[in-house]
Amino acid sequence: MPAVLIESSDLFRCRIEPVARHSFILSKGSAYALQCEAPFPPRPDGRGIHGEIPMTVTQPPPTPDAPSASAGAGISVGSDQGTSLLLSGSEAVARASIDAGCRFFAGYPMSPFTNLLESFSKLMRGPERVCVAAESEIEGANMAIGAAATGARAATGSCGQGLALMQEAIAESALNETPLVFFNMARSQQDYFQATRGGGWGDYRTIALAPKDVHEAIEHTHLLFHLADLYRVPTLFYGDHFIAHTEVGVTPHVPDLGPLPPKDWALDGRAGGSGRSKLHWTWNMGKVLDPGPGPDAHWRAVAAKFDEIRRLERRWEVDHPNADVMVVSFGTAAGFVEHVARELRAEGLSIGTFRPITLWPFPEEALAEATEDSRHVLVFEVNAGQMVDDVRLSVGDRSKIRSIGGISADESGLRYGALLDVPAVRARILAATGLEAAR
């Protein structure tokens, strides 16, 4: 059955039945694909209908009051479990955060992160859950460190620009072992180096997950809070405006991700005066009556922990490994690349895709294995060539690697430009391989 590709401005809130998982956008700008329920009523002027793509279609009972009605002070989002809701990625991520037990969020507006801040602000109205409209990104990040130091699940975020201001805080939370989730609702894929290398001081890394769509964004949100607590580290969500704005049908659920260590390090003040009070510090000196390891041993231990994470937490998705042509891409761009690869395969080309889900730790061995017999390893990313460095570090024969992405912003500079579109991706792949798809 056909589904429609509609402008986000045409969307209205409605309750819909559970829909199949993949509902991705294959167009740019403000047009978003929606797993829509039925013949979506076309506008008389024809605007908003951009074309038809194959999608799952279910029945359409639009009830305009759906999700926002329950949003409010101290709401239990869990009560919506089992019900499908039409949510923007930002709303879905904020709700998933609350489902994951997030009690504190602080943020400073910046598009497209703004929508996430608004969603948290709507859903966390204290006192149990607090969203502070921080006066700056630096303050927001440090408020979140304070909240997380008490043992509460906490998060903050911005776009790459604001995340740049938070680098000191990210390094701090890595080195003083404060579990914290940082959301980057980025304007582009130009923050790959920031996400994977970072700009703070010291020997630290940041687990960075790059969801390819809203459904995965929800999974990642749960996972990021879990991994942050499991390892006592900051974790990073690398989304973009497609993730932030796309509206999809969502069935909230809380995954069981396994047991977590107790937060016996958290500051509650209770041991004050007993000789067992706590000190939370990047130097990990402990108190004079109960000394900690001190900086040298502590930083070694932290570095060793990141080695362990590198070993255990790599995640990726591969399709048709060791095809003639393998295209590596991440995040939203991977949705486009995978679509083009499916098309080209249908046309007879031997082409596969590889997607790092964790940008750090980068799935190096998996990529090496998946490209061993390939003739071309193409890297498509919407930036001047950042992830390609990691691909070069992974793939044995570097001569196979070609960077086929590039900087592409629309005229506002706030969104992807023309490169992130099916024909453009297709053209780049074909040009780089010199292959023509069999007709």
Add this chain to the structure above:
Amino acid sequence: MTRTEPPATPASPSTLPSASASTPTSTPTSTPLVLLDTDPSRPPAGAQKVASASPRLLQSTEHHFCSGCGEPVALRLLLEVLDELGVADRAIGVVGHGCYGGFVTTMDVDILQCLHGRAPSCATGIRRMRPEAVVFTIQGDGDMINEGLQEVLHTAARGENVTCVLLNNGVFGDTGGHMTAATVVGQRTKTSLEGRDPAIHGYPIAVADMIAGLSGVGYVARGAVHSGPGITTTKRMLRRAFERQLAGAGFSLVEILTMCPTGWFVPAAQGGTYSEQQLAGAYPLGELAGGGPAGQATAGGGAGGRVDAAAR
């Protein structure tokens, strides 16, 4: 910390605003508070040990502070107040970066040692997650007025129910005596060798006065620890600030002028005089907002309840 020789003699007190008129707490210049200026194991001639009491909330009396430093005095008062108010078992402190950080391992309260300047923001996060806690920060003038000025202003204006303790010695003591945004006019530091010159370096920021003018503020006061009466008054200010916090009155700030003979390049024994004449001259002591009996906070800022520090 090793004493460095002064780059030059300190600015003449006569070139600076007189401290005595506005600060009746000040010790007469002829009898400055005598502090050990060399080896602490050798008290000055005639000095008598009167008592050996360390605050209960101090786990060790060992420290690496310079002779004549005012910060241990101020921190002692803070610990005594927390103990006397019976809130040690729900206190959480956030400590910035400066010499006072040397006490984080010995203060027997929960401490988050945070990034330079960011303590009020961290305190905000803690406060929001632990409404039952007594939350405070310890910061220097470098930490609060240089690196973290916007943090403290926003936290105050937000009316965050936390107490910030500012140890103002007019220098970055920890880095070795450099000019801060609170260095007084005429003061010589390693980065203002001829003395702070407004034409070149601009003017110091009296942050407590700024904050006292903000709405959402429960209590603001400025004390000093260069004299016996000053110490007593400062302790009362700290107590009052925490009482305000316990009453939910909003943001409180106690600025404490502390001696830093090392960063001022004066002998330890002259620290008190220097503090009184130069710092207190520029930063008059007293309550700046929310003074008066506990519980009657003049939230809304302004110079409500300003009292003569000496009289208290």
